[in-house]
Amino acid sequence: MQSRERSSYHRETKAEMKHYTLPSLFLLFLSAALFATPVFASGVHEYVLSNGMKVLVKPDNRAPVVTSQVWYGVGSSHEYGGITGISHALEHMMFKGTARYPSGEFSRIIAEQGGRENAFTSRDFTAYHQTLAADRLEIALKLEADRMRNLTLLKEEFVPEMRVVAEERRLRTDDNPNALLFEHFNATAWLNSPYGIPVIGWMTDIEHYTVADLREWYDRWYHPNNAVLVVVGDVDPDKVHRMARRYFGPIRAGNLPDIKPRTETRQRGERRVVVRAPARVPLVLMGYKVPVLMTAEEDWEPYALLVAAGVLDGGESARFARELVRERELVSSAGASYNAFARLDNLFTLSATPASGTSLEAAEAALTEALERLKEEPVSEAELERVKAQVVAREVYRLDSVQGQAHQLGALETVGLGWRTLEEITDRVRAVTAEQVQAVAQRYFDTDQRTVGWLDPLPIDPDDPPGYFEGHLR
Amino acid sequence: MRQGELKRFVLGFLVVLFSSAGIAQANPGIEHWETENGLKVYFMEAPALPMLDMRVVFRAGSARDGDAAGLARLTNGLLNAGAGDWDADTIAERFESVGAQYGASALRDMAFVSLRSVIEEDWLDTALDTFITVLGEPRFPERDLERARRQTLVALESQAQNPGSVAQRTFFEAVFGDHPYGSPPLGTEESVQAITRDQVRDFHREFYVARNGVLVLVGGVDRATAEAIAERVAAALPEGRPAAELPEVAPIEEGRTIRVAFPSEQAHVLIGQPGMRRGDPDYYALFVGNHMLGGSGFTSRLFDEVRSRRGLAYSVYSQFVPMEADGPFIMGVQTQGAQADEAIQVMRNTLAEFRDNGPARDQLRASQRNITGGFPLRTASNSAMVDNLALMGFYGLPLDYLDAYTGKVEAVDAKAIHEAFQRRLDPERMIIVIVGGEN
Numbered sequence: 001m002q003s004r005e006r007s008s009y010h011r012e013t014k015a016e017m018k019h020y021t022l023p024s025l026f027l028l029f030l031s032a033a034l035f036a037t038p039v040f041a042s043g044v045h046e047y048v049l050s051n052g053m054k055v056l057v058k059p060d061n062r063a064p065v066v067t068s069q070v071w072y073g074v075g076s077s078h079e080y081g082g083i084t085g086i087s088h089a090l091e092h093m094m095f096k097g098t099a100r101y102p103s104g105e106f107s108r109i110i111a112e113q114g115g116r117e118n119a120f121t122s123r124d125f126t127a128y129h130q131t132l133a134a135d136r137l138e139i140a141l142k143l144e145a146d147r148m149r150n151l152t153l154l155k156e157e158f159v160p161e162m163r164v165v166a167e168e169r170r171l172r173t174d175d176n177p178n179a180l181l182f183e184h185f186n187a188t189a190w191l192n193s194p195y196g197i198p199v200i201g202w203m204t205d206i207e208h209y210t211v212a213d214l215r216e217w218y219d220r221w222y223h224p225n226n227a228v229l230v231v232v233g234d235v236d237p238d239k240v241h242r243m244a245r246r247y248f249g250p251i252r253a254g255n256l257p258d259i260k261p262r263t264e265t266r267q268r269g270e271r272r273v274v275v276r277a278p279a280r281v282p283l284v285l286m287g288y289k290v291p292v293l294m295t296a297e298e299d300w301e302p303y304a305l306l307v308a309a310g311v312l313d314g315g316e317s318a319r320f321a322r323e324l325v326r327e328r329e330l331v332s333s334a335g336a337s338y339n340a341f342a343r344l345d346n347l348f349t350l351s352a353t354p355a356s357g358t359s360l361e362a363a364e365a366a367l368t369e370a371l372e373r374l375k376e377e378p379v380s381e382a383e384l385e386r387v388k389a390q391v392v393a394r395e396v397y398r399l400d401s402v403q404g405q406a407h408q409l410g411a412l413e414t415v416g417l418g419w420r421t422l423e424e425i426t427d428r429v430r431a432v433t434a435e436q437v438q439a440v441a442q443r444y445f446d447t448d449q450r451t452v453g454w455l456d457p458l459p460i461d462p463d464d465p466p467g468y469f470e471g472h473l474r
Numbered sequence: 475m476r477q478g479e480l481k482r483f484v485l486g487f488l489v490v491l492f493s494s495a496g497i498a499q500a501n502p503g504i505e506h507w508e509t510e511n512g513l514k515v516y517f518m519e520a521p522a523l524p525m526l527d528m529r530v531v532f533r534a535g536s537a538r539d540g541d542a543a544g545l546a547r548l549t550n551g552l553l554n555a556g557a558g559d560w561d562a563d564t565i566a567e568r569f570e571s572v573g574a575q576y577g578a579s580a581l582r583d584m585a586f587v588s589l590r591s592v593i594e595e596d597w598l599d600t601a602l603d604t605f606i607t608v609l610g611e612p613r614f615p616e617r618d619l620e621r622a623r624r625q626t627l628v629a630l631e632s633q634a635q636n637p638g639s640v641a642q643r644t645f646f647e648a649v650f651g652d653h654p655y656g657s658p659p660l661g662t663e664e665s666v667q668a669i670t671r672d673q674v675r676d677f678h679r680e681f682y683v684a685r686n687g688v689l690v691l692v693g694g695v696d697r698a699t700a701e702a703i704a705e706r707v708a709a710a711l712p713e714g715r716p717a718a719e720l721p722e723v724a725p726i727e728e729g730r731t732i733r734v735a736f737p738s739e740q741a742h743v744l745i746g747q748p749g750m751r752r753g754d755p756d757y758y759a760l761f762v763g764n765h766m767l768g769g770s771g772f773t774s775r776l777f778d779e780v781r782s783r784r785g786l787a788y789s790v791y792s793q794f795v796p797m798e799a800d801g802p803f804i805m806g807v808q809t810q811g812a813q814a815d816e817a818i819q820v821m822r823n824t825l826a827e828f829r830d831n832g833p834a835r836d837q838l839r840a841s842q843r844n845i846t847g848g849f850p851l852r853t854a855s856n857s858a859m860v861d862n863l864a865l866m867g868f869y870g871l872p873l874d875y876l877d878a879y880t881g882k883v884e885a886v887d888a889k890a891i892h893e894a895f896q897r898r899l900d901p902e903r904m905i906i907v908i909v910g911g912e913n
Contacts, residue, residue: 062522063854095772104782107772112840114847117772133850160785167740168788171808175738175910177635278737280631316554316566316576326562329621332628356624386571393573393592396525400855460635460737 042423045237051253052225055244056409056419057237060402066233067402068140069129071410074221077123077194085201086217088121089165089209096157098150103157106143113139121199124343125414134234138243145247148222158211169200177279177455185285185453188273193264223254228413232406271451279457282354284364287347287451290444292340293417302340303428304436310387311379312336330358330366343415360454374441378434391429506873509708512685516863517700518692520856524593526693527860531868533717534585534681536659542669544661548622549677550580555618558607574601582655583798584868593694610710614674626666641742641909648732648905649802653723683714688867692859723748723800731906741814741911745904749794749803752869759894760794762886766841767828768792779824786817811911826901832892846880
């Protein structure tokens with residue numbers, strides 16, 4: 001049911017907040033040649049239209065379907081105070097009509113063609129996607145090209161849709177104690193980096209957008225030279241290129257704004273935040289500032305960090321499940337997450353739900369201890385091999401989904417890494433040594449560089465709604 | 475490398491469809507047989523990718539809990555906690571060191587275990603050996619049971635802090651009462667505390683048996699290999715017998731509204747009553763009708779009335795959940811507390827209008843085109859085919875279920891939908907659950 005709903009911006013935020021097992025990580029980003037058969041060559045065809053729009057096509061003829069995605073290089077990390085969440089709000093309005101196709105027509109036409117569609121916003125990008133029978137691709141391209149520059153943004157559509165966005169925020173964040181903790185944790189970790197901004201935006205900003213704000217944001221970022229079209233499925237690349245030229249080609253390139261670096265100021269000591277909210281289950285989050293592929297001075301470091309995350313939380317045989325959950329029974333669950341494919345420096349985040357009878361202090365100490373061990377001794381050969389085997393296998397599994405393949409291409413291209421990164425990820429992960437994992441642990445898992453967040457549950461008493469509730473949540 | 479099997483299957487299907495005349499070509503691509511001890515096998519060869527998906531499904535969901543609410547789920551979750559000579563660490567290591575993915579889950583009707591592996595000889599063998607041992611020889615170690623019990627209690631607490639989960643639980647209890655579907659799959663604090671190791675072992679012995687199971691295989695192996703694998707899986711299971719039929723679901727006697735206080739800004743609302751079962755004679759009429767009412771996302775009537783026109787909610791939907799016995803019909807919404815009454819009124823009116831007047835013909839055509847045009851998407855990946863075959867096998871749907879699907883959807887007319895909604899839904903006897911959003 002939920003998955004049908006528009007806007008899954010939470011896909012990104014949730015992935016980072018929740019236990020990002022290596023499975024999900026690598027499901028997103030893998031490729032290269034393992035079994036040395038043609039099917040594993042990336043097989044991507046790249047074109048650039050004269051207006052600067054990039055087109056990536058990957059044929060996959062296992063079934064007569066196609067997925068088509070248009071990615072824009074704008075997300076919450078391009079926003080600033082007062083208009084936070086506006087990229088996401090604009091994503092909602094992209095379904096509210098152009099002169100040629102009034103509100104609801106986009107969805108109606110795609111539905112009538114048997115297609116599925118949706119969109120999502122994250123920190124680094126906004127993407128719109130349709131999956132259809134392969135011979136209906138042209139319809140999707142025609143509609144996407146139309147709404148790239150022709151939104152009407154009518155006030156009568158805008159007013160109720162912003163109420164929808166406010167309800168979305170209440171649903172996902174304000175009434176969800178774990179999400180509240182994540183939002184506070186994140187805003188505490190980043191002082192000036194835009195990664196401190198929640199993707200959905202602060203409620204006060206949502207309540208005060210104007211049509212003019214949205215119009216300005218649309219005109220600033222929605223241009224062909226800030227967009228990537230990704231098509232994966234049972235298609236002929238050159239035909240897709242011709243179609244793309246026909247529909248997107250006539251759109252003039254726009255003047256794109258300079259993107260300021262907004263590099264995070266150096267952290268000078270540990271930061272801690274406590275969220276007290278009606279809840280039953282405590283939670284601790286712990287984040288360390290680390291580079292990503294886009295920012296790393298040493299380009300092996302992000303791969304070593306990925307392996308570190310896999311050693312801690314790459315399944316039931318990883319350290320957290322084996323030692324903290326089963327052997328010592330300190331936590332009910334624990335996770336490690338790290339997205340190396342972001343635009344800006346990111347957090348390497350650990351999370352834990354204490355086992356019943358364990359305190360947040362003890363759960364936090366167990367996470368810290370796990371990191372200390374990574375610093376003190378090299379990971380074992382067996383652990384490395386396991387992580388690498390998972391990487392290799394997932395490279396195969398990911399090919400089962402045309403949407404998943406398109407997502408990887410779009411994300412890598414839009415953050416600025418380029419889709420060819422896909423071809424080297426597996427080899428780069430496989431090249432990581434135990435010494436390198438130890439080296440990144442020593443360099444980055446520094447107490448002065450971390451942020452710790454606690455969810456401190458306040459009672460949920462149905463008969464006597466507590467007084468804090470008035471002030472805190474409303 | 476042979477490619478395009480899956481494609482051929484789907485194309486074969488489309489050819490059948492569009493060459494009219496309804497030549498009943500039998501399920502190109504899907505093969506079905508039964509092992510000697512009665513395990514039903516559904517297999518589709520998909521050679522394009524060097525991977526294999528397996529799923530073994532049993533009538534062993536929480537509807538079989540009896541007085542021990544939570545038993546099915548605990549049993550299912552403990553299968554990989556120790557089996558044969560291996561403990562949980564060894565089992566996890568054996569799967570993950572070859573990149574295999576083990577999964578297990580228990581719903582209300584079904585419980586299943588699944589495996590995804592690459593087809594590299596050594597790797598697949600290790601994964602299969604481990605999987606088959608987990609399936610047939612679980613040991614349910616005492617200490618792991620105790621830990622799983624405590625984890626379940628934490629999961630219950632997590633549910634209790636989520637207004638949506640509280641609403642679901644309250645809704646199922648109210649709609650199904652004493653029927654097994656009314657029993658919470660996670661259990662209750664008391665029931666989970668009381669479950670013994672003997673109960674877990676007995677549950678496994680009774681329900682994880684060949685005649686109560688279905689094995690699904692999809693991937694890059696040929697029929698002979700699939701048969702050999704199926705024999706090994708079957709050999710690990712005692713023959714046993716199929717689980718008894720579930721009791722009939724009683725209709726709601728009187729509609730009522732249940733309010734649960736909760737400190738959330740939004741009210742989480744569920745409205746519904748018992749709906750239909752798998753294989754129900756009204757299945758296609760109700761499914762297509764509901765697609766228009768609230769099942770199709772952005773283009774449904776509920777979405778239009780509640781979200782697009784009034785901006786009352788982010789998520790609003792309706793669905794029939796066809797199950798072994800009558801599963802629920804549900805309409806759901808979450809909205810700021812002060813708007814809850816308005817949202818409920820709009821949803822009830824939308825349902826009443828649809829039920830009273832039936833669908834408009836052009837909208838029906840659009841919905842049918844959406845469903846049938848989208849059909850290739852539902853068979854386009856190995857994962858999707860595993861889901862399809864598991865559904866067919868578990869609910870005993872005909873082998874030509876996929877072939878016949880679009881034809882049956884096309885055959886539904888406005889009159890059939892109107893009549894089915896009249897007959898099957900009673901707006902006067904709805905359970906309405908409202909959690910949170912008090913002012």
